[in-house]
Amino acid sequence: MKIRSLLPLALALASIVAVLACDGGGSETQNPEPQPAQPETQAEVEWPDEPFRAERPEPKPIKDVPIPSIETFELDNGVEVYLVQQQTLPTVLMYFNWDLGEVDDPKGKTGVASLCGDLLDEATGPKDKASFKAAQADHGVRVGMYSGNEITSLSIRALRKELPAALDLAAEMVMKPGLRKDDFERLREQEKAWLEQRKGSVTSIAYRLFPSLIWGTKHKYGKLETAESVDQISLGDCQKWAKKLKPDGARLWIVGKISADEVKAEFGEHFAGWKGRSPKRTKISPAKPAKGTLFFVDVPGSAQSQILIGHPGPVRDAEDYEATQLMAAILGGSFSSRINMNLREDKGWAYGARGNFSYSRGGSYFAAGSSVRSDVTADAVREIFKEIERMRTTDPSAQELAREQQGALLGIPAEFANATRTMFSFRALTYYDLPLDWHQSHQDRLRTVDIAAVREAAQTHLQDEDHVVLVVGDGRTVLDSLEAIAAEELFGSGGIQYLDSDGNPQPRPSYEDEGEGEGDDSAKP
């Protein structure tokens, strides 16, 4: 038995535990394994109810948060390096980032970045797919190319001792890309098949279409990749695309057991001769205001409808970012938010419901949504609107603000809990051109947000009309009641538009075979 200085606590506990009078002897308690007790003695057991349980415990003093430092330097070939060192694990994780993505895809060829990124990931010049993947597995490393909306990323993940092998493979990927015709054609067919798959279920359809409805299909953030646009892409497009992955101006994020000198030495050795300018960032125009419209995609037999409601929002470096953040958190940012508590915990219509601003470099959009039981779809749309309107027109409670404000402040350490998280936190800042010491002033701004500021942010950044409303669900069950909402102009004057799963306008689906009368009261089991 260990001797510990806990007597006061133990006494306090014991003094309020009435069972001291129970005589049971002490022998059993030393058993290393719990013994099943006899059922008959289980009939009535006592659960203590000490007074201290009634109150939430007092927290200890808050500790200072040591934010790990970051080193920045440049390699000879112009790569900007951001290094977060750690000495606890023998690992190294790197990301090369280029300002290159779907926004840069040539007109009519949406999907170039995605498909060409996959093609580079697949194989290299010297190694076909099987040998390239086997070479990674032989060293337990991963080297991957991924192209998103605005950033193309080459990731390198290796134990420190395997880093040279991983860097060789990564260097091969960008300096001697594979670009095989056979791989290209196979990947192009696969890309189209996955696009087809995304047209099957309500949630994948809704999330695929929503940005194009917010930004417009002509906007760089609103372009839609389709089978037709993928068919326009040639191997030549990927050859051109691969040439853009040059070092000068690319950012290299590193976290791991490695020093700046070691980084320079490793890159000098494994990326020798790599030169050239990386692509310039594409300018993004703001979203154009649209007339509020309800868009509907029919997925017959759907047990739930996916709802998304939104509109363009502020830029990431807006002065009232913190007030907007807290406002959105109260409205829809977490389990505790109004939208979730309403749709899930009060109504029982959904597994979860959220609303928030999605930021990109060129701006943001607000989206609130949920996957809800089909027969309550229109009701859920109305409730989400009510919550948006309540947020705009009334003050948040002091309790709500305290919860989100304290939570946001106290939650910052988790963003820097370890070296990898630290690296990602810093990386997110540079994506928006924010300074690396942004969290200092962010804390100060968070503290000054008051009820009026939250209300102000809601009035400024939540629209009272001209929302884009997208519902994907079983038309037979939901359409009549959605058309009623459109007729009321709840979200604006744009009416209702029927779309296919690629976003093309359609005539209203008809359900003549089943007769008209069934509509409203045919709730599904």
Added chain:
Amino acid sequence: MPRGRLLCTLGVGLPLLLIAPHAVTANEGDEHADSSDSEFDIKYERYMLDNGLEVILHRDPSAPLVAVNIWYHVGSGDEVPGKSGFAHLFEHMMFQGAKHIGEDVHFDTLREIGASSVNGTTNSDRTNYFETVPSHEIETALWLESDRMGYLLDLLNDKSLENQIDVVRNERRQRYDNVPYGRERFAVAAALYPEGHPYRYLTIGKHEDLESASLDDVRGFFERWYVPSNATLTLAGDFEIAEAKALVDKWFGSFPKLPVPERVVVPAPPLAADVEVEVKDPFARLERLHYVWHGPKMLGEGDLALDVAAAALGSEGWGRLTKRLVDDEKVAQSVWVYNSGSEFSGTFNIVVTLPPGETSEKREQVAKALDEELAKLLAKGPSQAELDRHVIGVESSFIWGLEEINGRANRLQWFNHYTGDPGYTSTYLERLDALTTDAVKAAANEWLSQPHALVISVPDPEGATQAGGQDQ
């Protein structure tokens, strides 16, 4: 059995609080603080309270955070016929409130103190609850966890149960009924497990069983399974060991000693012959073939060896089936091979997604490739290179998994649950290193030469209306 009235506690530990705020196991806990310098190990100390609550402490003050992670050793595998989905529904009820913390404020409280990674999950074997809190708020997390362990029933009411039945049924709709291949998951289980077997309806359960759950079910389940002696509490992060022990004692130490519930192992009867089932799927656009065999239980004999078989067949690029079907013959969109163990038994799965278009010929090509590649594997085993790749991959993933404190807490819990040894990593890696190509071959022969089930998901957008709302 109603709780509350005082008679006498079974255990006799409470008075001992005076001298032993935490009664440790006979071997003085398992002190692993300096036991090994392996880069894979997580240092921990394990001990047990008098009431049987198992505690694992892992100290790491590098960030001012504590991961609080509690496993109850009960899952959907412990459900009885007619009560499918109940273990998971119960998990939802654990967030609805308890006597001292109040109703439906669990998430609010954690939100306000800046907690992250807040959730609970249920599988066939266990139910876990976790939150990572700033270390100065460790006690609030213990307050929340102890209150729902001790006083859940005080606030239990019909309204909140009905609400959570709705929520869980919505969860089932969202994650199973309304997505591609959701029907396939039920069909695979139905092909493998007979009526009455707890794995048959998956952890999410049947709608009709969920609907019929009652307050008595909640009480009964709580009293049987959610006793201190059936739980393991892990704290990982920034605290002093003595301080953490004192806090655990304060919040959990006075709870009574109650019987450790007995788990009934339900074996899966072998398939007598191959089974083939076609499932119409209104939400899939690509046909999918899911081949499945019974496999070893989690960490059981053959489990690690079948992981190697899965890697040899299904790895991207160099996996035998993947290379042949996806890259060479181009008859498959993707191939996914995995071996998955649970407490009673496991499954070995080969999942082949076909491209759009006519599929009858491709089905046959897939079947032929599977026959031939499996026959080769059973005859000769994997190559040494394939085995080595798998081993280095697993070893690396163990190291990568050490960075997040909640990941470390989960690994301690995971090994503790399945082996009784939170520090099983070293044994696991010894077993992994001891694997030979012959051992893999033997395990593949033992399990994969048995009959299998094949579930074919056939895209059926037009049939959706008939299928709508169809429940298993």
